[in-house]
Amino acid sequence: MKWVCLLSMVLLLTPPPAHAQRGAKGQAALVKEGERLYNARKYREAAETLKKAYEAAPDARILYNIARAYEQVGDLRESMNAYNQFINTSGGDTDPLLVKRAHSAVERLRLLIDKEEQQQVAVEAERKRLQDEAEAARKQAEAEQEAARRAEESSQRQRQAELQRAQAAYQRNRIAAFALGGVSVASVGTGILFGLQARSARKDFDAATRLEDKESAADSTRGKALVADISFGVGLAAAIGAIILYPKEGPPSQGEVRMTVAPRGLGAGMEVSF
Known part of the structure; x- marks a missing residue:
């Protein structure tokens, strides 16, 4: 196909007929420059130069060369437009072979453009x-x-709620431990008091000479000694409970898990904080 383009350019360089319009001389120079650019594979520049040649002196054969140059550069739509313009402006003196080839080129380019559009649609869809x-x-x-x-x-x-529950349990255990400690102290004090009173009643029993006085002193001694024993027992149990319940560490903080154990009947619990 290249020789067709070159042939048409050569034809354009032949002396114009007498009825040619002004500008034929400039047209010939532009056509020659377009030929040079085409041979140098500067197809787009060649097409632009040939357009100027066509504007200087319209000739259908220039349109054919423009179409070929655009086809070489891959601008299919511009090439097809130039081919169609060539076909539409061709006259009786135009080479029928070029017209036939232009029609074939249009059909070929139309198929290529349709394929390209389909590919673009597929690419866009993807x-x-x-x-x-x-x-x-x-x-x-x-x-x-x-x-x-x-x-x-x-x-x-949830962690905050668990921390708050653990801190509340810590405070409850402290309060319960202090309360039991208080009960223990009070019970031991009561035991000591009644123990002393029982000792005093025992002395009265030893000093009594009458049976009635001895029986009265003995009853008082047993009663006060019993109260003293009960008080000491309660005090000991309360002290043990206070020792067990009192937290061995400080208040719970983030990231701690702590177990607390209480005597049977007093309950047990787990202090957890994160």
């Missing part, structure tokens, strides 16, 4: 599909992040 998938993945990631954030907030609230 791009849209990938874009939709990326958007769906982004939304899913955002939903997962939101779910993770809510789960973390819920976990933080």
Whole structure:
């Protein structure tokens, strides 16, 4: 096909007929420059130069060469437009072979353009599909992040509630330990008091000479000694309970898990904080 283009350019360089319009001389120079650019494979520059030649002195054969130059550079639509313009402006003196080849070129380019458009549609569809998938993945990631954030907030609230419960249990155990300590001290004090009174009643029993006085002193001694024993027992149990309940460490803080044990009947618990 290249020789066809060159042949038509050569034909354009032949002396114009007498009825040629002004500008034929400039046209010939532009055609020669277009030929040089075409041979140098500067097809787009060649097409632009040939356009100027056609503007200087319209000739259908120049349009054919313009179409060939655009086809070489891969600009299919511009090439087909130039071929169609060549066909539409061809006259009786135009080489029928060029016209036939122009028609064939138009059909070929139309098929190529249709194929290109179909490929573009397929590419656009694929791009849209990938874009939709990326958007769906982004939304899913955002939903997962939101779910993770809510789960973390819920976990933080739960940890805070557990910490508050553990701190409350710590305070309750301290109060209970102090209360039992107080009961222990009071019970021991009561035991000592009644123990002393029982000792005094025992002395009265030893000093009594009458049976009635001895029986009265003996009853008083047994009663006060019993109260003293009970008080000492209560005081000992309260002291043991206070020792068990009193926290061995400071108040719970974040990240701690602490067990607290109470005697049977007093309850047991777990202090947990995170």
